[in-house]
Amino acid sequence: MSKQLSRRDFLKLATAGAATSAVLTGCGPASRYVKREPYMKMPEYTYNGLSTYYATTCRECAAACGLVVRTMQGRAIKVEGNAENPVNLGKTCARGQATLQGLYNPDRVENPTQQGRGKGAASQMDWDAAIQVVAEALKNNDPSEIAFLMGTAPDHLFDLVSDLANAIGAPAPVRFGALSMFESRATLSRAAEELFGQSAMPYFDIANSDLVLSFGANFLETWISPVSFTREYAQMRRGKPRKRGYFVQFESRMSQTAAKADEWVPLRPGTEGLVALAIGKLVAEAKDTAVPASFEAIDPAEVARTADVKLETLEHIAQLVVDSEHPLAVPGGTAVGQTNGLATAESVLALNAQFGNYGMTGGVYISPLGPNQDEYHRPASPEEMLNLIWKMKDGKVKVLFIHGVNPVFELPSHLGFLDTLQYVPQVISFATFPDETAVASDYIFPDHHGLESWGYQRAVVSSQPVLSGAQPVISPFFNTRATADVLIAAAQQAGGQFAEALPFADEVAFIQSKLSPLVGDPDGSFLAPEINMFSAYFQQHGGWWKNDPALSAPIASGALTKKLDPGVAEFSGEGEFFFVPFVSPTIGEAGANKPWLQELPDPTTTVTWNTWVEMNPETAHELGIDNDDIVEVMSEAGSVQAAVYLYPAIRPDVIAMPFGQGHTAYGQFAAGRGANPVNILSIHFNAAGDLAFAGVKVNVKKTGRKHELARMEGKVGVYEFRKE
């Protein structure tokens, strides 16, 4: 959709009332916001009774889905998907829909606040004082002792802080998010590096595959970019005229993704890598070809015994592979969240090499970089977070800036982030909501909500390089200020190298400086001759993306000769049960403060508003436990309590709990509700530095108390059944 615009066209565009976005360029910062106006005095581009739509980017996770937000008299009233954005093509997930309840959340941080780490009363400040605090924190500390901790979104702020840190000689900002921890992002890119020789995000072409073998990858729930994966799943099922794609999931509990599989193979946790290699060998044997070196040492019968699945099941799956045209294997979730996670991910990628699908339709590719990105930056692994924590403990961090992440809640409490904050003289949070980390900070200088913000976000997995653009759809509701503007103002005030590092009038000027390399690129979704017009189009279309796919094929040479030995994962603790924490598909890592997300039934259990413990009915019967009994789940690292949900589709030796609840702060809808399973995780890393979050064994003890879980389904009938 390349377009060349004349000046006249641009003026027409700028006044196109209820088009997809308002076009405001070349104005000062104050007029860069949409105004909320009373009926009597409306901005010229709105009409009574007619809605105005603005394209922006969703910030509920880092997938970079485009949104079009319907506004009326300056208030955002409905979130819809941006049909132009290649990531989501007009679709949204439940969390995107509920983002308005974040914007209008009654518990937002309304003013810059001297928080005092929650000790004593918090007091409000004005922004001048706040900027002075930031300026002094930058100026009065040795740059090497300044630390920036950031979330996985938004990317423009990460770029700004990276530039600032780079210019003043501070350590590069650390990015983290609970989703990236549960996605084992470091493991995925490290496995790509080991097998393809390139640290990158692998791209799995689910849409064009006709047989998907998913090793724990929960790609229909929260995994990396769930909206685009769901679309690809739908194409895989019904997008091809002849053949309905087939889907097999290997996972110890039936997740929402596994529920959609034609076959759910509940193997013993930690054996996924072995099973992948066994299937590789069986496929080679069934095809009557030479068994590649990677799979040679594997004995499928032995693997079947170890994994507690039938050998016939594995042989049957190997036959499915032989009979399919485009088989694809995807590693993720609990399969790689193990001590042997890296070897498991490598084994699954090697299995794809055996399928011969590298760089082929329905196969494995390497995701392209974002349009204004020079190299792949993956989020920090939990081991790298531990390094930061050690640095804090050693007194090497004098000031810690935190934006877009809530490590006190998201990191396992055993890592000790909260306790370590006391070694940091100054902690400054830019949180929008009073989350656990913000409450434990010295200051909260609240950033706008995502819908009130400028910015951009790069798509992590997309066949085209995508830069999704964000603009305010509503003027700031409270006395908040964009963190980028605060940092720019503080850097100006600090003067010297700080002012030189961020020589921008405001956030929009910074974003334009990052967009300017794209001006004139002929392969993009639109073409504009200069930056102001480019920015106008960028706002109107909700971003800029390349027209053509830019996937590259991995080099398969070493994948089948590398000696792979995933073995069986090691589990810590003496417990009776394997413990499987998983991210709540509806609440995610930060949705607990949105009441409509709380009230959405969990797709598999239909439980709302709380945390539950999934347990096989047979196991529960042996332990004398029934539905709604509160149990204590104990690991070597600690214990949590929650009510039991008898879940028929889980291995009897596995206990599962959703992550997303158990807040101690974060507003009235989240605080004091449910339990946080990461608090009983002991700290073991895999070879790539990711947490072996599914590598813990636990015991379960009945407390004698009950809590009626508020579930959508009826309680009579189905769960009465029990084998005597």
Add this chain to the structure above:
Amino acid sequence: MTSNLELPVFTNNSEAELGGKWGMVVDRDLCTGCQACVAACSMENNVPFVGETDMAYGRGMHWIRVERLWEGLEADYQEVKMTSYQPLMCQQCHNAPCEPVCPVYAAVHSMSEDINLQVYNRCVGTRYCANNCPYQARVFNWRDYTDYRPGNTADNDPSWSVLQNHLNPDVTVRRRGVMEKCTFCIQRIHKAEDTAKSEGRDVRDGEVVPACAQACPANAITFGRIDDPESMVSKAAETSRGSLLLEEMRTQPRVTYLAGGA
């Protein structure tokens, strides 16, 4: 004394009108149970949340819910299967069991669109209609949920009302004692019809998209005119996978479900 009040007469057995107008097809093979439709519906239609306690009492207000059932529970856990997710909303029956039982004509049939209307300001809350609905598609306002939270209402906590800023001005906010249900996003139908009328044309196929279908990442929901054999929804309903829920009850629902699995 005889009344000369002219009460509306509701008949829905006229063969001529059997064609119907708006309908929906839900592909259960594509639905991943992600709840995006439920969230989108609630945001579009000002559906309130009720909190944990009332949810546990079964008072959730969802206009659309994603059902799932189990198969193979008598066998070993490895054989347990979840049935395909089934998003269930008001089926907009042509022959609707909810309508004749309403003593105040709050549940009425729109002959022009062939969908079931709920007239909120007639409803007196007998809940007969919900009793009679075989799909359990109707939900009742047990409280003034829009302002509701125990001990904390808009009256004593002004900050609470901040949440109401997203309310859709095109949709009535319902009060306590009123029954409600899916309307097929009738505000969107009317908007599209108005636009088409002012432009002197018919509503185009695909012009009306209810909030659930608009959000659905798997594109599992198709909506349109089922009296137009060329429309996407009519074509989707034709496949051999199609079936109507509780068809044997002769409710003539307007929603066709396509079977999941192979």
